Amino acid sequence: MITLENVSKTYGGTSGIVALRDVSIHVKEGEFLVILGPSGAGKSTLMRCINRLVEPTSGRILLDGREVTSRRRQLRAARRDIGMVFQQFNLVKRLSVLMNVLSGRLAYHTFWPSLLYKFDQDDKRVAIECLTRVNMEHKAFQRADTLSGGEQQRVAIARALAQEPKVILADEPVASLDPKIARQVLTYLKQIAGELGITVLCNLHQVEYAREYAERVVGLSQGTVVFDGPSGKLTDDILQQIYYRDPEAADDDG
Amino acid sequence: MTTVDESVAAALQLEAIRRRRRLVKALGWGSLALAVLWFTAREIGLNPFALVQGADHMWDFLTRMFPPDLSYILFLGRATVETIQIAVWGTLLAVVFSIPLSLLAARNTTPLIRIPWFNEHWERLGLHLLVFHVTRMFLNVLRGINELIFALIFVSAVGLGPFAGVLAIAVHATGMLSKFCGEEIEGVDRGQVEAMQATGASKMQVILFAVIPQAIPAFISYSIFRFDVSIRSATVLGLVGAGGLGFSLIKTLKLFRYHETATCILVIFLLVWATDWVCSKWRAKVI
Amino acid sequence: MADPVQAAQDDVLAALVARKKWRFHHIAFMAVGIAFLAWAADGVDLSPKELADGIPKIAKYFALMVPPKWVFADTVWQPAIETVYIAIWGNVLATLIGLPLGVLAARNITRLAPVRFFAKGTLNLFRSISELIWAIFFVAAVGLGPFPGAVALGMNYAGILGRLYAEAMENIDPGPVEAIQATGAGRIQVILFAIFPQVLPQFVTYMLYWFEVGVRSATVLGMVGAGGIGFELVTTIRLFEFRETAVVLLIILAMVTIIDVASSLIRSRIY
Numbered sequence: 001m002i003t004l005e006n007v008s009k010t011y012g013g014t015s016g017i018v019a020l021r022d023v024s025i026h027v028k029e030g031e032f033l034v035i036l037g038p039s040g041a042g043k044s045t046l047m048r049c050i051n052r053l054v055e056p057t058s059g060r061i062l063l064d065g066r067e068v069t070s071r072r073r074q075l076r077a078a079r080r081d082i083g084m085v086f087q088q089f090n091l092v093k094r095l096s097v098l099m100n101v102l103s104g105r106l107a108y109h110t111f112w113p114s115l116l117y118k119f120d121q122d123d124k125r126v127a128i129e130c131l132t133r134v135n136m137e138h139k140a141f142q143r144a145d146t147l148s149g150g151e152q153q154r155v156a157i158a159r160a161l162a163q164e165p166k167v168i169l170a171d172e173p174v175a176s177l178d179p180k181i182a183r184q185v186l187t188y189l190k191q192i193a194g195e196l197g198i199t200v201l202c203n204l205h206q207v208e209y210a211r212e213y214a215e216r217v218v219g220l221s222q223g224t225v226v227f228d229g230p231s232g233k234l235t236d237d238i239l240q241q242i243y244y245r246d247p248e249a250a251d252d253d254g
Numbered sequence: 255m256t257t258v259d260e261s262v263a264a265a266l267q268l269e270a271i272r273r274r275r276r277l278v279k280a281l282g283w284g285s286l287a288l289a290v291l292w293f294t295a296r297e298i299g300l301n302p303f304a305l306v307q308g309a310d311h312m313w314d315f316l317t318r319m320f321p322p323d324l325s326y327i328l329f330l331g332r333a334t335v336e337t338i339q340i341a342v343w344g345t346l347l348a349v350v351f352s353i354p355l356s357l358l359a360a361r362n363t364t365p366l367i368r369i370p371w372f373n374e375h376w377e378r379l380g381l382h383l384l385v386f387h388v389t390r391m392f393l394n395v396l397r398g399i400n401e402l403i404f405a406l407i408f409v410s411a412v413g414l415g416p417f418a419g420v421l422a423i424a425v426h427a428t429g430m431l432s433k434f435c436g437e438e439i440e441g442v443d444r445g446q447v448e449a450m451q452a453t454g455a456s457k458m459q460v461i462l463f464a465v466i467p468q469a470i471p472a473f474i475s476y477s478i479f480r481f482d483v484s485i486r487s488a489t490v491l492g493l494v495g496a497g498g499l500g501f502s503l504i505k506t507l508k509l510f511r512y513h514e515t516a517t518c519i520l521v522i523f524l525l526v527w528a529t530d531w532v533c534s535k536w537r538a539k540v541i
Numbered sequence: 542m543a544d545p546v547q548a549a550q551d552d553v554l555a556a557l558v559a560r561k562k563w564r565f566h567h568i569a570f571m572a573v574g575i576a577f578l579a580w581a582a583d584g585v586d587l588s589p590k591e592l593a594d595g596i597p598k599i600a601k602y603f604a605l606m607v608p609p610k611w612v613f614a615d616t617v618w619q620p621a622i623e624t625v626y627i628a629i630w631g632n633v634l635a636t637l638i639g640l641p642l643g644v645l646a647a648r649n650i651t652r653l654a655p656v657r658f659f660a661k662g663t664l665n666l667f668r669s670i671s672e673l674i675w676a677i678f679f680v681a682a683v684g685l686g687p688f689p690g691a692v693a694l695g696m697n698y699a700g701i702l703g704r705l706y707a708e709a710m711e712n713i714d715p716g717p718v719e720a721i722q723a724t725g726a727g728r729i730q731v732i733l734f735a736i737f738p739q740v741l742p743q744f745v746t747y748m749l750y751w752f753e754v755g756v757r758s759a760t761v762l763g764m765v766g767a768g769g770i771g772f773e774l775v776t777t778i779r780l781f782e783f784r785e786t787a788v789v790l791l792i793i794l795a796m797v798t799i800i801d802v803a804s805s806l807i808r809s810r811i812y
């Protein structure tokens with residue numbers, strides 16, 4: 001489904017911060033993949049390279065066998081196939097919940113109907129179905145800023161689902177939520193992968209959640225992949241490597 | 255139990271109703287706004303075609319202004335300096351007047367008028383805030399009247415010249431600055447005030463040590479902003495004979511020396527733009 | 542050494558004394574400042590003597606205004622209303638012109654630096670030239686009347702509002718913008734769905750506030766023949782009709798007050 005080939009990213013020119021070095025990952029269709037790593041490891045950068053919110057410095061990213069490029073037309077089409085869920089939810093606070101979910105449909109239209117904030121009946125049906133999937137349909141007409149954090153994140157998931165995507169990228173979706181709500185949100189994401197066959201990539205920095213939810217884990221440390229395998233194989237030794245690798249070691253293999 | 259399909263259908267229906275309601279509301283307000291705009295447009299003779307027809311006049315005007323007579327800049331030195339001087343003193347006087355006035359114009363620092371055994375009724379009528387209300391009303395008068403109007407009046411009272419301009423700017427800016435600062439003083443953090451009161455400080459001490467320090471950054475920042483605005487105002491005071499660049503502008507215009515008028519406009523633009531730049535840097539440094 | 546606490550206290554006290562001391566550059570700075578102010582005061586004929594002469598004259602001038610000649614209100618109420626109309630259209634035009642320029646000037650919307658530079662420059666030009674100068678220009682083009690006044694106000698305020706709009710858009714939360722971009726939405730869709738909803742309340746506040754200011758500005762447009770109550774004002778002042786001037790001033794004040802109150806009511810309903 002998604003293939004990353006030798007993706008590297010350096011922020012701020014050639015002498016800048018190296019956020020990713022030579023990352024290669026292959027993700028199968030319908031997989032629920034957790035990318036685990038401490039903060040600053042490059043998890044967000046990895047996701048943002050996939051939908052080109054960040055331009056990778058080198059390497060290729062293939063979606064369904066086709067390369068994702070930054071050419072305007074193709075990029076819009078690729079982004080439509082890739083939903084994204086953020087740590088800070090990033091809902092448009094003054095719009096209603098339904099309008100937020102409908103904004104996931106924007107890539108299916110030109111801007112003319114959007115000028116009047118208009119969507120067709122099918123869009124609305126999809127949006128409400130997506131809201132129902134995360135049990136938020138009863139709040140469809142409230143303003144987004146009246147919701148709690150967990151509810152906002154569920155709406156954000158519905159927005160991503162409304163794109164009818166092939167892939168969902170979840171960038172630390174539970175980092176701003178308390179444990180109970182966090183598990184609820186992760187359960188929704190996992191269901192989505194299982195039932196709808198959508199590939200889900202989920203960034204996490206907490207090991208417990210990764211152990212609990214992931215089928216496969218990619219361990220990222222200082223921009224390099226240090227582990228790739230089933231969550232059962234996350235031994236203390238490997239965790240040590242992901243979380244406490246000292247900078248010298250990074251320089252050695254860099 | 256309802257099925258998923260039913261609840262989706264119900265939500266869709268609800269959405270349609272809400273959308274219709276919103277549409278009606280939008281149409282209502284929209285047509286009201288359009289009616290107001292249409293009516294007022296007719297009353298003031300708004301006519302886009304007149305602009306098109308006037309285009310050749312405008313073009314004529316512009317071509318007669320162009321190119322600006324740059325040698326005239328030498329004669330504008332005095333007027334430019336005078337414009338700056340007017341703004342400096344106008345703002346400075348306003349700052350000085352505003353210090354006491356803004357204290358009087360804030361509910362939490364204004365002197366309260368109390369009458370021993372009559373207090374309850376007195377306060378219910380809000381009369382203990384008499385000083386506050388009178389000050390605010392006075393400030394509203396200063397704010398409500400444009401500095402050019404003041405300039406016009408002062409010119410006819412004390413004669414032509416920059417002195418009238420300074421007074422006009424000072425008076426109007428005092429109104430603006432004091433009202434703004436009065437509100438700023440009313441908005442200070444209660445906690446710090448209470449902490450100071452708890453030490454047993456007198457009312458005057460509380461104002462000096464808890465209220466004023468909190469309001470000072472906003473006061474300085476707004477004073478700088480006011481100086482920026484004053485420069486802009488000072489460039490037109492000359493139209494009514496109160497000194498500065500506006501006087502050169504109107505003079506060259508009346509003598510049909512349009513190339514020189516263009517130079518005046520150019521200098522005004524540069525002056526305002528430079529002041530704006532300096533003031534925004536200065537404010538950033540103060541905050 | 543003596544007791545360390547005592548020593549520390551002495552240090553602090555010494556530091557305080559040192560801070561209090563006037564340094565040469567403080568004194569030089571003060572001297573330059575005072576000299577500058579004195580020079581400026583001299584340039585604008587500001588002196589205690591002038592003030593002592595001038596202020597009584599101004600007081601006398603205002604004293605001559607009482608009692609106001611109320612019947613004159615019959616003549617000025619219509620120009621007063623016209624003033625409000627000018628302000629309304631001035632602000633409408635300002636937003637129509639200023640908003641697109643503001644969008645072009647906002648760093649997070651317009652990527653092309655030359656376009657941004659051009660938009661910012663235009664806004665600066667509109668803003669720096671006072672509405673009165675614009676009015677002179679438009680009166681020359683289309684003749685006397687309120688219409689050129691409204692256009693002039695529109696030009697000046699387009700510059701002011703456009704810049705405020707641009708700043709408001711630059712200061713929004715970038716998160717929702719990224720989220721909408723990530724759905725594959727186009728540029729204009731991002732503006733409509735992620736940026737406008739965030740800045741709308743601020744835009745309305747600006748419009749209302751600058752409408753208030755606009756009414757005050759519109760009261761002087763008549764001085765150059767661009768409509769509104771300014772013409773009556775100038776005429777009465779030039780003819781030394783003090784009691785008529787008083788009526789004009791009172792009507793301006795009443796008008797400004799009513800609009801202040803109305804707009805603060807609207808503003809409190811928005812939030």
Ligand SMILES: Nc1ncnc2c1ncn2[C@@H]1O[C@H](COP(=O)(O)OP(=O)(O)O)[C@@H](O)[C@H]1O
Nearest residue numbers: 011017019037038039040041042043044045046
């Ligand atoms: N826009 C940016 N500009 C410069 N450096 C950045 C930027 N975004 C991230 N970085 C740097 O790249 C590294 C990886 O960051 P990030 O991908 O956000 O890590 P994570 O999401 O795992 O916490 C960090 O060192 C961070 O400081």
Ligand SMILES: [Mg+2]
Nearest residue numbers: 043044045172
């Ligand atoms: Mg991150």
